[in-house]
Amino acid sequence: MRSLYRLLWLTRALEERLETMFKQGQVVGGLYRSLGQEATAVGCGYALTEGDWVAPSIRDLGALLARGLDPREVLRQYTARAGSLCRGKDNTNHFTVPEKGILGPISPLGTQLCVLNGVALSFRTRREPRVCLTFQGEGASRTGTSHEGLAMAAALELPIVVVLQHNRWAFGTPSHSVAAVKQWSDVAGAYGVPAVGVDGNDVLQVYDAAAEALARARAGDGMTIIVAETYRMLGHAQHDGQKYVPEQELRAWREHDPIRGFEDYLVEFGFESASTLEEIRTEVAVELDRATDEVLAESYPAAREALTGVYGDQASAGVPWTRGPVPGYEDLARRARDFTTATVEGS
Amino acid sequence: MPETDPMETTYLGAIREALQEEMRSDDTVFLLGEDIAAYGGAFKVTEGFLEEFGPDRVIDTPISEAAIVGAAIGAAHMGLKPVAEMQFIDFIAPAFDMIVNFAAKSRYRTGIGAGLVIRGPCGAGSRSGPFHSQSVESYFANVAGLKMVIPARAYDAKGLLRAAIRDPDPVLFFEHKFLYRRVKEHLPKDEEVLVPLGEARVHREGSDLTIVTYGAMVYKSADAADRIAEEDGSEAEVLDLRSLRPLDTAAIVESVKRTGRLLIVHEAPGFGGFAGEITAQVCEQAFEWLDAPIRRVTAIDTPVPYAPTLEDYYLPGEDDIVAAARWLLAY
Numbered sequence A: 001m002r003s004l005y006r007l008l009w010l011t012r013a014l015e016e017r018l019e020t021m022f023k024q025g026q027v028v029g030g031l032y033r034s035l036g037q038e039a040t041a042v043g044c045g046y047a048l049t050e051g052d053w054v055a056p057s058i059r060d061l062g063a064l065l066a067r068g069l070d071p072r073e074v075l076r077q078y079t080a081r082a083g084s085l086c087r088g089k090d091n092t093n094h095f096t097v098p099e100k101g102i103l104g105p106i107s108p109l110g111t112q113l114c115v116l117n118g119v120a121l122s123f124r125t126r127r128e129p130r131v132c133l134t135f136q137g138e139g140a141s142r143t144g145t146s147h148e149g150l151a152m153a154a155a156l157e158l159p160i161v162v163v164l165q166h167n168r169w170a171f172g173t174p175s176h177s178v179a180a181v182k183q184w185s186d187v188a189g190a191y192g193v194p195a196v197g198v199d200g201n202d203v204l205q206v207y208d209a210a211a212e213a214l215a216r217a218r219a220g221d222g223m224t225i226i227v228a229e230t231y232r233m234l235g236h237a238q239h240d241g242q243k244y245v246p247e248q249e250l251r252a253w254r255e256h257d258p259i260r261g262f263e264d265y266l267v268e269f270g271f272e273s274a275s276t277l278e279e280i281r282t283e284v285a286v287e288l289d290r291a292t293d294e295v296l297a298e299s300y301p302a303a304r305e306a307l308t309g310v311y312g313d314q315a316s317a318g319v320p321w322t323r324g325p326v327p328g329y330e331d332l333a334r335r336a337r338d339f340t341t342a343t344v345e346g347s
Numbered sequence B: 001m002p003e004t005d006p007m008e009t010t011y012l013g014a015i016r017e018a019l020q021e022e023m024r025s026d027d028t029v030f031l032l033g034e035d036i037a038a039y040g041g042a043f044k045v046t047e048g049f050l051e052e053f054g055p056d057r058v059i060d061t062p063i064s065e066a067a068i069v070g071a072a073i074g075a076a077h078m079g080l081k082p083v084a085e086m087q088f089i090d091f092i093a094p095a096f097d098m099i100v101n102f103a104a105k106s107r108y109r110t111g112i113g114a115g116l117v118i119r120g121p122c123g124a125g126s127r128s129g130p131f132h133s134q135s136v137e138s139y140f141a142n143v144a145g146l147k148m149v150i151p152a153r154a155y156d157a158k159g160l161l162r163a164a165i166r167d168p169d170p171v172l173f174f175e176h177k178f179l180y181r182r183v184k185e186h187l188p189k190d191e192e193v194l195v196p197l198g199e200a201r202v203h204r205e206g207s208d209l210t211i212v213t214y215g216a217m218v219y220k221s222a223d224a225a226d227r228i229a230e231e232d233g234s235e236a237e238v239l240d241l242r243s244l245r246p247l248d249t250a251a252i253v254e255s256v257k258r259t260g261r262l263l264i265v266h267e268a269p270g271f272g273g274f275a276g277e278i279t280a281q282v283c284e285q286a287f288e289w290l291d292a293p294i295r296r297v298t299a300i301d302t303p304v305p306y307a308p309t310l311e312d313y314y315l316p317g318e319d320d321i322v323a324a325a326r327w328l329l330a331y
Helices: A002-023 A038-047 A061-065 A071-078 A113-127 A144-155 A182-190 A203-218 A247-254 A258-268 A275-296 A303-307 A329-347 B012-025 B049-053 B067-078 B089-110 B154-168 B217-232 B249-259 B274-289 B308-314 B318-330
Strands: A053-055 A131-137 A160-166 A197-199 A224-229 B029-033 B058-060 B081-085 B117-122 B147-149 B171-176 B200-205 B209-213 B236-240 B243-245 B262-269 B295-299
Touching: A002 A038, A002 A071, A002 A203, A002 A258, A002 A275, A038 A061, A038 A160, A038 A203, A038 A247, A038 A258, A053 A113, A061 A071, A071 A275, A113 A131, A113 A144, A113 A160, A113 A182, A113 B067, A113 B089, A131 A203, A144 A182, A144 B067, A144 B089, A160 A203, A197 A203, A197 B171, A203 A224, A203 A258, A258 A275, B012 B029, B012 B049, B012 B154, B012 B171, B029 B049, B029 B067, B049 B058, B067 B081, B067 B089, B081 B154, B089 B117, B089 B171, B117 B147, B117 B154, B147 B154, B154 B171, B154 B249, B200 B217, B209 B217, B209 B243, B209 B249, B209 B318, B217 B236, B217 B262, B217 B318, B236 B249, B249 B262, B249 B274, B262 B274, B262 B318, B274 B295, B295 B318
Parallel strands: A053 A131, A131 A160, A160 A224, A197 A224, B029 B058, B029 B081, B081 B117, B117 B171, B147 B171, B209 B236, B209 B262, B262 B295
Antiparallel strands: B147 B243, B200 B236
């Protein structure tokens, strides 16, 4: 219980830290928060075991922290440090960390599920009892790659759990206005797999559903779709003031905050005292202060690092083409000079 | 002389052999695609593979090219060596996102590579219309992180495919379907056929003109070169690129420096085509050696049409190559 709470709080506090850094101009690109959705990510991430793989969407920081990802790695990514997991070549949570079983997303949505299928396929081929779990918003579930990925995972009976986070918004558009689906668990029928509905803001409910679906996948019984009912409490990204969101809707969901709800539960039923939770929050703040100082002291990668890492065998693939100088350029420039000199002298 | 097989191997048979040999020697190699297992593949490349290698290594998938390539990427991340078949290379378009955004950029972004092969039949000439005839190399030529191969001979089909499967990066392997059963060669019997990516090959030697080409156009270019030799007494060198990424720029530049004249022949349309890149490279590296402008002979700038009259007009012909070569030689 304590570690679940810590993960929930760490997720929120780390994102708040990133928001501060964003406003100070230290975050290089965009910032995408998971406020209000932390319980889905943490509950699912916590249900995974050693050797499993998770493919988060942009709003699943909690699942990565549950996999043991160091908060410093998150700070390095957003601030594009040389030593970041993507070496400054990509942003947000677009990193893949095999030793922690993390497959990063890319910005075109749905693609990641197709790739995770291959990871799950390798588990099946090698007869390993490992499983995969991925997240997607109901908005992302409309892409062609998402449909293809779900259809293939179901057809090949891959050991995979797909968590569909019904968070009501796809960027700036309410999902009900761009999808005819009324009940999101209905979509599972089209792929021939079972669906389970959960309150995505209840971390224990999420954890139970995930653990059960993962056990099913591990037993060789194929894919489950978990539909988590939740709400995106902030705009799509930091630049988005979500003026399009009705205030009464936000107010209603604020009453159903996943972290405060869990706090109340823990205290009311005597699992933890309010002061213990306060201590955890203080510890997290101290850890994040230290992490921030450390990461901000690091630097961006050197410019010419941009040329590295395109191919696995740079020797045969060659140095990437650059604007110049082109091979032989210096020689040509010298010859051009010689030619000019000779002409001048000869005239 | 190394001993050769008394039996001739077709271009298609060479691809088959490469897959078989790699799968026999390395059990991480596996195949996935549409109709490849029970049916044996639309062109029967993988006929009998399901029986030999089993359903874990020869996997029938839904008609979902993006999901096929996606699964190949994920499996490659986990240390397997996937070979994904596109039933016709035209159908690579639905997988474009997976290839250019995921496979190609994976190593650069995350340090985790995606060593996989996507192979499939390309090319026109078999009266198959706009969606079973395309040459797609230029769609992908601008994408760093990809490798691209297009063999003309059975020997190269075998040797390059084996090298592609062993390669740490995503390789697009284009097979010209017109050559599948028309090209037949005696392959070496006792020596390993393995052709490194990124090395061009002189198909026909010559000193008066360089014809840079690849795929099925190697044969048309060679026929044109023979005709010019016979009728005009000029010798054209035919350079078969074999790989487009990495591109053997050094071989092109070396040949152009010897001949002073460059003709580029490819089957894909010229506008925005691969010939443009070769032209730019030669201008940057060997401009002073050129005795004539660079010319190209390519398909016309239209989709591939269906009727025999239209398709024949669409494709670069031997006469077109001869005419362009003569123009260059007379310049």
